[in-house]
Amino acid sequence: MLTQLTVTNFAIVKFLELELSGGMTSITGETGAGKSIAIDALGLCLGDRADAHMVRPGAKKAEIIARFSLQHIPAARRWLQDNELENENDCILRRTVTHEGRSRGYINGIPVPLSQLKNLGQLLVHIHGQHAHQTLLRPDVQMQLLDGYAGHKALLRKVKDNYQGWQFLNKELRHLQQQQAENDARKQLLEYQVQELDEFALQPNEFSEIEQEHKKLANSGTLMEQCQAGLDILYENDEVNALSLLQMSANRVESQADNDPALSEITSILQEAIIQVEEASSQLRNYCESLEMDPEQFNYLDNRLSQAMQLARKHQVSPEELCKKHQELAKELDGISNSEERAAQLERELANVRANYLEEAKKLSQSRQRYAEELSQKISESMHQLSMPAGQFLIDVLADENAEITSMGIDTVNYSVTTNPGQPLQSIGKVASGGELSRISLALQVITSQKASTPTMIFDEVDVGISGATASVVGKLLRKLGETTQVFCVTHLPQVAGHGHQQMFVSKETDGTSTQTSMHALKPEQRLEELARLLGGDAITEKTLANAQELLIQ
Template identity: 55%
Template sequence: MLTQLTVNDFAIVDALDIEFGEGMTTITGETGAGKSIAIDAISLCLGARGEGAMVRPGGKRADISATFSVEGNKPALKFLRHHELDNDEQCIIRRVISKEGRSKGYINGKPVPISQLKEIGVFLLNIHGQHAHQGLLDSALQLSLLDQYANHQKLNAQVALSHQNYSQINAELKELQVAQQQAQAKVQLLEYQVEELDAFALLEGEFDEIEQEHQRLSNSESIQMSCHRLLHQLTEDDSFNIESALNSALATLDELIEQDSSVEPLIEMLNGALIQVQESAQELTSYQESVEQNPERLAELDERLSKAMQLARKHQVTPQELPALHQSIHSELQAINHDDARIGELEIQLEQIAAQYYEQAQQLSQSRQKYASKLEKLVTKSMKRLSMEHGKFAIDVTFNESGNINKHGLDSVAFLVSTNPGQPLDALNKVVSGGELSRISLAISVITANKVATPTLIFDEVDVGISGPTAATVGEMLRELGQSTQIACVTHLPQVAGCGHHQMRVVKHTDGRTTQTTMVPLSESERVQELARLLGGNSISDNTLANAQELLRVNE
């Protein structure tokens, strides 16, 4: 329940601090006084768009606070606790807008995104604007109003979740199907390429190895001759070889040591050289023996090298990159085959979710038809109360089993009305006048308000186009609603204003340079004066005063 509203430097309001009580509060004032400013301020607290132009001329920023009692309001308390914003069953929402247009939001003193103001707002307050009846012609709103009356939150959530799951899987399925269609032309080529590379089966690093072996076999004769010549130089030449020369040098060094022992370290160096020459000769001999002429192996290597280079040119890679290419093509082909399997899985899932969706949508449709029957009787009854004695209201709920899956189900809902005897039921826009539409909209708003859990409802001049006995009935209906829900109603009708448990008056003051609007609660005697003004305009007579007193007595 809204308990207090504080407004500073907003529009033409300098400072405003008002308290709201239980039941029905009516807000009146002269035309142009700014009766809707309080509603605009509350809307900002609940996340409406803010602009720098909203700051009162001369002010630095607009500062608005709305205090709500959330005792027993389970959805609001759950929201506050979930976001760690709870404060002893009280919710204070503050909105600050600078003249540069910067906006800040607070809940119980903690800064929050403006989106959170909107989120908690739906649990605190609902505003019915003066043009709401025009939206009643929209089929989407008609469906929403029926669902509000029927408390279809749970059924709607189930249908919406199934629709979301269906949409996600369907999107993935379509993406894979498009990819599969594009890949089909490529599959045959990939299969041929994999088969060709499978048959060749070049291993990682193999090309360099066979290239090296091929080079050795191709030059085996030259290698043998070089090895033979080198071995002669090292150990085998009878006329001169390095091994014999080193042995001779060691013998000479032995003689030299006998004459001068200081050259003895040279023995170790020459011995080391001799050992290295001998080991080199042994290694060279082994290598020479391993090198043989093998025409068959050479031909085999030559063919494999040629095939490797041929495949490399074909795929525009180096021969060394063929193994990696082989793996890449193989993986691509596997992915396409996996997509085929995944498509099959998704098609089964989609069929299952569609069946679940249709079952839930049918259950929702049956419930809509049930509550449509109840709502149309209540609206018809209210139409008669609102001076539409021959009025009849009906709701057509049509289940379209072949319709497109959407988050609202498969129903089309149409509000139908007849206002004269013998007149067939037809769409609202074809039958009713603006005033009749306004009355029907108000009737539906009051009826559905009893079903909606929002603890505070604000009606902003929803009684436009209504007068006389009908206005009195509207006031009675709103007062009845005020027995269970906090109501604030901006009105210009004395019959409605007199039905309020409380009344406030909006007054505009100007000194020629600045303009200010204030809102003040009215005492009993002040209410009589205000109602008399509404009844008689600027000329207040004893008769208008008496009528005003009678209006208040009737609603005591």
């Protein structure tokens, strides 16, 4: 719960420090004193939008600090732990706003973005403004109130998870479908190109190999002529050849080796040369014998080279890169084919997810219908207490399995009401007057808040348009709520204020040049005087004091 609030240089507040307790706290004060200013300051701490006009004139910055006890708020403790902002059982929120309009937020002394203040604030405080009854006409608010009362968070989470899964798959499917027209045209071209390259079937490095073999066959005559001539010179010429000359030279040098041992090494070199010439002659003879004139093979290679270069020009690559280009086009075609298979798979997955979604949504719908009956009965009873004895309230939950799915399920929620005998139930916005709508809204807020996990509730002049015995009933409702929840109620009605477990008074002072608002807790005797003032104005009489005493609930 909220245990302390410190406000510095905010609007017309120079400095305000409040120690706060549980139960119901009534907040009263003179008209125009700024009874809601502390709530506005707290709202800033909880992530409301900041504005330079919030800073007290003449001050450099405004600062608001709110301290909360988290002893009975496990959800807030978990949130702080998950975000590495924990601080044992207390939590301190701080917000500053400069006179230029720049603001900063802190949680337990650590700077945080505004979104984190808002996320944590939703777990700590719920503020019901004086215009809350106007939002009651909105279908989304009607749904939120019912779900808040039902407390079926697990069902809502399952429906939302299935919806998000469906949305993710549907987005991917739409993306594939948008590409389908382009893919169809591209696929036809790719199928033709890949088929053509498949039929040609050029293998890696094949172009270089056939190019080399083509060159060999193109010059086979010259190769045969020159290689045979080389063989004659080396070995086969009967008159003179390199081998016989080497042998003659080696024999002559060897014959003189006895006269000079240095010739032995030269003889060895010549013998090696003879061996090399013999080996070269043998290999050259084998080459000449294997060399064939093959016109058919030459024509085949010539055609294949021409096709390869023609296809390379067609795909704007070099012949050596044609095989790689073939692989790339085949991969792209395979990708398009896979996208078609993926689209079919996505449609199957979407059908399964939708089926799971509908299963969970039906469970949620059943829960809503059950709690709608319960809540309708309680609101009807509260209407009777709030001076609408013939009042009847009904929450219709209409499920449509064929409707477009949403994160909130398949239901449409509609609040219907009748306030006069013989009047049929109609949509709440058509038949309820402003005062009736305000009372119904208040009953809804109080009843649904009893099941809410938020530990602190603030009601900011929600009793506008209520008076007399009805106001006393409102006070009883808020006091009952205060038995389990910390409640702050800004009110101008003594019948409501008297039900508070404690009461705070807001006053405004001016010295002619500046204005300042202050707020302090009232002692029992001061509460009596304040209730008397609310009853009879500034002139407090014995009669108004006696009436006030009757209103003050101890």
